[in-house]
Structures are given as structure tokens and as C-alpha cells.
Amino acid sequence: MRVALGLACLIWVPVIAEAQERPTRDAAGYLADVTGVWRSPDYGLLAEIRRDGLSLYHEAGGLCLPDARDAEAQAEGFAVWSPVEGPVAEAVFAEVPGGTPYLFEGASGVPAACHQKLTPAQRFDFAVATLRQHYAGFAARHIDPEALLAEVRQAYPVIDTDDALWGALSRIFIRLNDPHSELHGVIGGVEIELAAGEAPTLTAVGDAAAQKTWLAAYRDGILSGLLRGQGHHVGNNRLFWGVRDGVGYLNIVTMGAFDAKADPSDTQALEAILDEALTAFQGTRAVVVDVSNNRGGYDSVSRTIAARFYDQPRLAYQKRPWREGQTTTSTSVVIQPSSRVRYTGPVYVVTSDITVSAGEIFALAMRALPQVRLVGSTTRGALSDQIEKPLGEGWRFSLSGELYTNPQGEVPEGRGIVPDTPWSVFEGRGHAANLAAFIDGLKP
Template sequence: MAATGQTRHSSSTPGFDRLQGAWRSRGYGKVLLIEDDEYTFFEETAISCLRLHTGPLDELGHRYEDLKVSPGQKAFSARRATGVTRVGFRRLQALPDTLADPHGRDKEDPEYNFEVFWHTFAEQYALFPLKEVDWYQIYLRFRPRITSDSEPEVLYATLAAMLRPLRDGHVRLDTPWGHYNAGALPALYKRLDAELEEAGEHRETTSYLRELRDWLREVIHLDYLGGQVRHGCNHMVEWGHLNQTTGYLNVRAMAGQSGKVGHPADDLAATHAVMQQVLAELGSLPSLVVDVRGNGGGYDGVALCFASYLMDRKRLAFTKSARQGDGLTGQQAVYITPATGDTYGGNLFVLTSELTASAAEIFVLGLLQHPRLTLIGDPTLGILSDTLERHLPNGWHLTLSNEVYRAYDGETYEDIGIPPHIRLPFLSRRGRESGRDPMLDRVLKLAR
């Protein structure tokens, strides 16, 4: 997806048929083999090269767009269709030697899987300095726990324990023996935990939070929007009038707008359609509230598509770099260009919370140069990097953060979140006891 969220569809391979041979990505740990009528992706570490996926060559043209090939065809770059990332590839003389396994290692071997796991993070994880984690010391501590006879449950528990110090919500390990997310719980959960303990209630914090969010949504619908709520994009988008001068737009996720799972192009088309409808109804109002307090993310391209309908002119949204060797790739600049047709030109109030995560944070990051922006709420969660998907030889699946995002001014908000201009707690007890939404009340006061 382009920075505006616009995408181009290809009816045939966009020149990939001219690029037969083996290629290694710059960052991302991928090897690509292009043959006459098919392609194969491999996941590479210093000790492994695992076959990931093989498909027809025209499929590659739907995975990657905007192909640019160097003179002499020694390198090329293309943009991933599911986001805004441009990935570069350099030609290899042959596939890596690690593809052939002269030792005939068993893919289920616990020691082999441990080593591939450790090397994957050692070579691809971009945030070790930020997290203050010495990954080699982690190796020395945990490697003795795994032998060739270790049970899968022991391997899973060991790998999960290795990930715990990262405290990164984009780091996950999925196995038949368990699913582990290394993210730290937001302070909101601790606050609600304390409320439940004080009340002597023995219930899950997640269900309590869900109940409070449902309550707030009903309050907004009935008391602030007067029951006149419009829905679109598979109920992922809601909007209405707070009063005669201020509109309200709630974007609940950055994926699923089409009602289909894993169809970013369809989500993008639905986003364009709904934003044109929203602006037709709210675009002339002096002020607009965009609520992303419960938005847990999705696709960056969808997030920037929403932002393109709110931006005044082309502006730098952010730069991003991927882990490569002992450093990072060059910085890729991503811009927001106003969408074709009507865009919003009034005062913009964006509501955030610790539940505002991932692609929803990219939405906020892209708007930071907006000349009439006011952020209200809590800092966002602070997990901005894309998730790099990887696999172990035994088929276990994991994700990790392999990128560094920087705001237009060079600031990084990984871990700490994007801070608001006006800090107000999400789902505060005082607001609930009064039956009000303090953030919306503050907007209405400012808008006057």
C-alpha cells in the first residue's frame, strides 16, 4: 500500500519474470528464488535456510508492487502489498549453502530448534538496545536447559522464558503446547485490577474492561450522539454529530473494514468509500473528533488511508528502518498525501489510550505534523514496528519487531508510546461515576 493507502493491482507479473535466479533481502532475513513459472521464499539465519512458501509467479506480483530494477538487474526493490514497506533484494550467485543440510538434522530436534530460534532474534530483532537485553547472556543462561531428549513442552517453556524480558507486544510464540505473548500489561489493567480487588470481586480483568468499554460506547451513542449513529465498514467505523459544530468519528480497527479476514486491498477500498461518506456528512464542521482509544491496529496502509482524508498537504509521516546485520537498513521515508477529492480542513482532536496500538499508533504518528491537531488521552501502547513472521524447523510460528519507526522529527516512541497534548485517563473512575466521557467533555469545551 502506498503512503496514502492507495494500491495498484497487477493483472500480470510486473517484471518478475525477468528476474530469474536467487535473491537475498536487505533486512527481513528472506531469500527469494525466482524460476520460470514459480517462486519460493526461504527464511534465513546464519545456520539455517528454511523453505517457507512456493507459488505461481503471478502470485508474487500480488504480494509485491511498484517493482524497481537496477541497471544490470543486480538488485531490485518492491513495496509489500499489505503495508507501506519497500524491501530491497540483491542477486546471489546461488542459494545459500545452509539450504543443504549435510548433517541430516531432524526438524523436531529440540537443540536445532533452539539454535534457529536464538539466531532468528539475534539477527532480526531491532530493539535489544532499547530493551536493555543482552541476548547472548540469554543464550548462556538457557542453552544448557535443552538437550536432544527435551520434551516439546520443555522447549516451549524455555523459549517463552527467554522472550519475557523483551516486554514487547509484537513478540509472540505460537505452538501446539501453548501461545505466549511477551507484551507487558498496560497500566490500565493494573488500575482495573486494583478496583476489582478493592470491591472483592473475583473476575477476569479482561471481561471487566470489555464491560466498561461497552458501557462507554453506549454512553457516547446515546448521550453524546443522541442515538443518531452511522455505521460503516462492517461496523468498524462509527460517526455522528456531537453538536452543530463538532463531528465524531470512531475507528475501531485498522483491518476488517471489508468484513473479510486477511484481505488488505478490500479493506482499503472499503476505507476509501466510508471516508468519502463521512466527509460528505461531517466535513464542513469546524471540529472533528477521531476516537482510536480502543483501536488495537491492523494494516499500516489502512491507517494511513484514514489519515490521508484528514491531512492538509503532503507531509512526512515517519521514517522506518529494518534490522540488518549489526545495524539497520537505510531510512525509508513514508509520506501522507491528501486523498483525491474532499479532505477534512478543520480542527482535529484525536483521542488515544494505552489500548491504541500498532497500526493505530501509525495513524497517530502520521498526523503529528497536522497544524490543527490536539491529542487527548493516555500515551499509546508503544508497539510501532511491523511484526516479522518467522518459523522454526518444527513448524512453530513466532513474530518479532525488526524495525525502528521514527517520527517526522526523529523521535522514537517504541515502548513509551506517543504522548498526548492533554493527558486524561481512559475509563477513569470519576468519569464513570458521573456517567460522562471526560475526554469528549474536554473536546467540547475546547471546541467552543
Template sequence: MSDPAAPRPARRPRTAVLLATALATVTALTACAAPAAPARAAGAAAPSLDGVWRTDGYGTLVTIEGRTLKTYETTALSCLPGAVTGSRAGAPGADGTLRFTVPDSAPLTVAPAGTDRARMAFEDNVGHHALRRAGALPKRCAARPARDPRAVFDVFWQTYAENYPFFRAKGIDWNAVRDRYRPRITATTTDAELFAVLRAMIEPLHDAHTRVVAGPDRWFAGSRPGTVLPTPEFTARVDRAIAANLGPGAVQRHWAGGRLSYADLPGRIGYFRVTQFAKYTERGDYAGDVAELDRALDAIFTRARTQGPTALRGLVLDLRLNGGGSDALGLRIASRLTDRPYTAYRKRVRNDPRHPGGFTAPEPISVRPHRGPLYTGPLAVLTGRLTISAGETFTQSLMGRSPAPTRIGENTQGVFSDVLERALPNGWSFGLPDEEFLTADGRTFDGPGIPPAVRTPVFTDAELTAGRDTALARARELLARGTGAASS
């Protein structure tokens, strides 16, 4: 699912210290559009987007002045400069749409959507973010923020209070958390003491999309209990176990620095492993990621593998060590696996600071078939607790596919939202989720993760010591029998 100030997915490993980022780094070692704006009369001038805008949800103000876009991070008591500063690229579109380039990030667009309304979208994200005109910037947005530890605590607590969606589901009384920890903070609280308090506040959430970063050597990211980050040694053992269980003659071909790999297995079964949805090239930009992913997909999903007597009888999609990245790249793969459009999921964001149950209207996100060879046969998807974030939204996006995939292994990690990245007045940063990814019947898998239909061990010490890969073996067995499409 990163979000430097508003709706950008922090599952892209751009913050470098998070659970998903650490996983992606280690493993690398081895939509339906929103409603269109009303039509303008012929010859009418496109509306100007200059001014101040507030996002619906995300607690963000956006200013557009001439060729520059800036964001501000707001709560009921704070306004800090955001991390997004965009420069307009080219002339406005015929309908007034503006495109902005953002240093070290994907481009974004802002499009008119009616009187005093607009839509903002990041190229590497899915969905849109509604904007409404907001008048002038609040005076506090221009004031120098107080660095007092009490002010830092208050901004941290207030941001979670206004945006975090899962307090009730996790049994956390956030007001009680404030009452417990706020009296411990004074004007003389040290950085070490303050960091320990902020960590203690969010650790019980057990949420891999929560974090606080006080520096390169002082940071904390949450995780579901029992989650252990892989080491290079562990990853090497995993690679050996997978290779030993692919079958005789199987040779893996690699792209994106090893983040994408494919092998033809005996019995006309394909094995496609994806360990990350980001940083497919040294430059690490989204356009380069798309080009490298498409290069791999074109090489994998050939006419020979998708049509006629040599076509695959089944495909294993391995996401067990997937640390996340861009949801849009996951949908790009899903588009090669269907010949009909369908809804991947519906995405909504918490937008009522006073009521945790207040959300925007869910926006449907679609999978649309690729124009080219498609694989539409039986699919087995391997998952585990180290299937994280964009790895999970990709897993969810395949649930509406026909035939439905069989999920094999363990529950995914249980974090789907883009991460709302925020700054603190003392220069630290932190993050939290503020969105839900809904199934067709309104369910979310936040917390427990997406369960498998066939439960097997995933990279346990016993499995790796014995050179076994039960999940992969089970997938091959089901696909060889022609029963690899059986879960919902």
C-alpha cells in the same frame, strides 16, 4: 504494521493470537516512493528478475523462477522455507516489474532498481524492501531442518540476535539470556518445557510485537506492563460510556462490521471512531478493506461537512481501542485530513546481524491529499494503551499535519514495527519487530508509546461505572472553544 516471511505487517490480524488481534476481535463485537530505477535505452529489453535475491534487512531470501516467487527465512545458522509463495499475475511491466498474487494475502510487486538490484513491496504495506542478487541458495535451504529442541532454541535466539532493535533501550543482555537458558535445553526437553523457556526469554521485553505460538492453546504475546486485554463485557461498557457522552441527538453510523463509526455532535463537531485497520469485509482481503474504507470516508467527508456554512468546526478521532492492521489504511484516512503533502514518518529496518545499531537508510513515507472533499480543520485524537501498532503509526502520521492535532488520553502501547513472522524447525512460529518508525528529528516512540498533550483517564473502572468519558468530553470542549489544534 502479517509478515509471513519478510516485510509484511503483522499488525494486520492474520496470526489470530496476538495482543493486537485479540483487541481487534473484541472491539469488532460491538510514502514517498524509493528512487526510480535508471531509465533504459529505447527498445532495450527489460532486465530479467529470475534468480535469488536477498533483502536488505529482514533476513530473507527471495527466489523468482518463471511465474513463481518463494521466500526463505535465514539466519547465520539456519534457512527455512518461508510462508510467501506468489504466482505471477499477468505479463511483466514495460520496465520489467512483476506482480504476484499470494494466497490469503495482498499482492506484491518486484521492480528492477539498477544492476543486480530490485525493490519488493506488498500492496497492504508502506515502503519498499531493497533486494540484491545473492547467487545460489545456500545448501542448508534444501536440507530438512533438525527438530531437536536445541536446534529450535538456537534458531529462536539467533533470529532475535540478528533482528531485534531494542535490546539496549530495554536493558536486555541477549547473550546473557542465551547463557542462562541454553544449558536447560537437551535432546529430551519436552514441548512444554521448551515453550516455557522461549516465553521466559522474551517476556521481559514487554513488547506487544513479540510472540511465540506452539498451537492454538499454547501461545504467548508480550505487552507493556499494566495492559489488560478487553473482554466483551468491558467493550460493551465502553460503548455505553461513549454513546452517553456524544451529546443529545448524536446517532452513530457504522461501516466495516462496526470497526468504523461516525456521528455528528452538537456544535458542528464530528466524531470518527476507528477500532481496526483490517478485516473490514467478511472476505478480509486488502482490496475489499480499501473499498469499504473508501465507502465510509466518502460518506463522512462530504462537501457539506468540509466546505461552507455547514462545515465541521472540529473533528474527534477516537483510536483508544484500535488493535492495529495495515499502515496503508491509516495513511488512506490521513489523506482526507490535509490539503498538502507531508512526511508521515521515516521507516528503517535493522540490517546488520552483528551490530544492533545498524539500520537501512530511512525511507520517507508520505501523506498525499485525497482528490475530493478534505477536512483540514481542528482535530483531536484520542489515544490510550490499547492504541496499538497501526493505530500508533496512524497517530504518528498525523503529527506532521497542519494544524497539528491535539492528542488526548494516555500513551499509546509503544509498538510500531511490522512483525517479522518466523517459523521454527519443529513447526512452531514466532514473531518479533525489526523496524523503527522515525519522526522528522529521528526519534522513535517504541516502548513508552506516543504521549498525549492532554492527559486524562481512559476507560478506567471508575469512569465506566460513572458513565463518564473524560477524554471525549475534553476533546469536545477544546474543539468547541476552537482550541483543538495545539500539540506536537
């Protein structure tokens, strides 16, 4: 989900700040310098790179499972690399030049365990070991993992069927209540899934049909009410913008998919829309950027938008993988000002409990600016990349395996980003009326 950097600069602290990235492949396949077996303890990954291809494995608790995705998907994070100077063989791999770096160390080979079929009990043990080693949200969500595991073991003392495996694991994932931690299984040939962590605001709205009606009212309220019929609904219906009484208004409902014919992470259409909107915002007394209904997407898109409000390079946030109760390597994200149309006057970023994932990354990046204030309600608290893991037999799960921090070192994972000025976004008169009242209160 989180791929190319866009306008951000990543610096891996401390080992490769000056490293020179190199391609891993030529026309004939992987280059000799990267062939071999590489292990990432931070993510529980093992990569076997051969001249003719790459095989990815996942390790936890002495167990191992091959990655179930196709060859192209497995190779995504290994397009470029940088060697790391030191007493042992280490390398940093990334999906694209300047992309999120993943540190790997040389390994002697692929363990035999990676080629053995696991029983339902072993698959349960693999999932539990992975969560113990890499899940970053236990403390933030006030969960004692050992107490939770003891409870599950008592309910399922024997896990020897897929039904028991689903029952045991679903108890864990329901307790996590984390939008980035999902469980997908297959029982009797039927695919089932568990995705928790819904926003209370959306839970209160009701089922899918009720939410569809709610979204239509949300859209009409912005266009007819807030922007008085003078607004723009563009970017594959992902963006609203307009000007109300000398204040610019920009609403972003996803961080990506702005062009139905392009890759979801593509920003060409987005950049053109931002050029038009920010040109119209020049001379306004303030701009309101509304991500109160933002459902996430790509961090690179969040940074691309945030860069339109940056006046100079600034540290936006840091990102660390979580391993066995501690953070190890760290990535600092510095956003550079966009070379296109920018707005550097007063900005208010509107958030809510719906704001999640890359929407929260945007809020984090914007909060680093002195002219920005966050208003609304606390965000969902699910910032980590969604780390996907196989579970064998067509099963898989995901978890939040990273911690994001603001420049002051504060961790919003599991807690959410608290606005500078709290106020209700959706309650009372509703979203459009509440936003109109807020904008009208921004007197010259």
C-alpha cells in the same frame, strides 16, 4: 499485515527514488530478469525465483529454514520489482505497485543448510540468531540480550526436546512483552501459543468475558452518552461518528475490515463512510478522532484516513529495517491529501495504551500536521511490522524487525507515542464521560 500503500508515496533513500517498477511475471510465470536467487540481509530472507514458481527461505546464524506458508503467501512480496544500478546485482521487490520496498542482492544459490532438518537445539539457535540480528526492540525495552540469553541457557543447558525448546523460547518472548513478537508451537500434537504485550488497561479489565462486557459498555457509552443517541455505528461495527455541540467525533476501533464481504485491507466502504462523516463535519469548530481503543490493522488504511486531514503533501514518518544493531536502508512515507472530502480545521487525536500497531501509525501520521494535537495517554509502542519466521515442525514465531521514526527522528518503538496533552481516557468517570467533558471544554 501492512500491504498496499493507499494514498502514501514511498521513497527508498537513496538508491531507487526514480526507479520504474515492473511486473515480475507474465501469464507463463516469472520473467527471466528476476529468475535466480536473491538475498535480503535486512530481513534474513532468501528467495529462489524460477520460471515456474518461487521458494522462500529464512537465514540466521548460519542456519536456514524453508518458509512454511503456501506458495501464494510466499510470493506475496514479489509482484513487482525495480532493478538497482550499481556494481553488484540488486533489486527491489514489493507486493503491489508503490508498496513497501524490500531490497535484495543477487546470491550464488540456495545453501545446502536450507534443506537440512534442524534439531531442537538448532531451532533454538535459529530463533536466537534471528532475534540478535533483526529484533529492533531490545534497547527500547531495556533488555540486555546477552544477559537474557545467559539466564535462559542456565535454566535450559540442554535443549533436546520440544518441551525444552518451548520452555527456553517462552522465557525470551515473555521478557520481550511485545505485541508483535509471538511464539507458536506444537507439542504432542497440540498447538500452543504465547502472545504478550497486552495493554495494562485491558489487563485490568480482566478475562475475555469481562472484556466483552467492557466493549459493550464502551459502545453504548459512545452512542447513548457521548453522541446522545444521534451517532452512527457503521463499517462492520468498526467506526462510530457523529456531532456533539458543534464538534465532530470519529472513532476508529480497527484499521481495516470495514466490509465483512471484502478483503480486510479494502477501503471502498471506508471511503464512503468518511465522505458522509466529513461532509457532516464541515463547519464544525473542531474534530475529535478517537483511536483510544484501536487494535491495529493495516498501515495503508491508517494513511487513507489520515489523508482526509492533509492540506498538502507532508513527510509523515520514516521506516527502517533493523540489522545487527543498526539501521541500513530507509523508507520515507509522504502522505498526499485525499482527492475526496477533507477536513483541515483543528483536530484532536485521542490515544491510550490500547492504541497499537497501525493505530499508532495513524497517530504518527496525524502528528505531522500543524493543526493536530494528540491528547490522552501514551500508546503501546509496537509500531514495527510483524516479521514472521518459521521454526520447523509446525512451529513459528514473529518479531518486531523495523524502526519507525517521526520526521524529527524520534523512535516510539517500545516507548509509545506521548500525547501533547496527557489526560486519563478510561479512568474516573469512564471513556464516554471523559470524552464528553473534553469536547464540552472545546469552547468556540
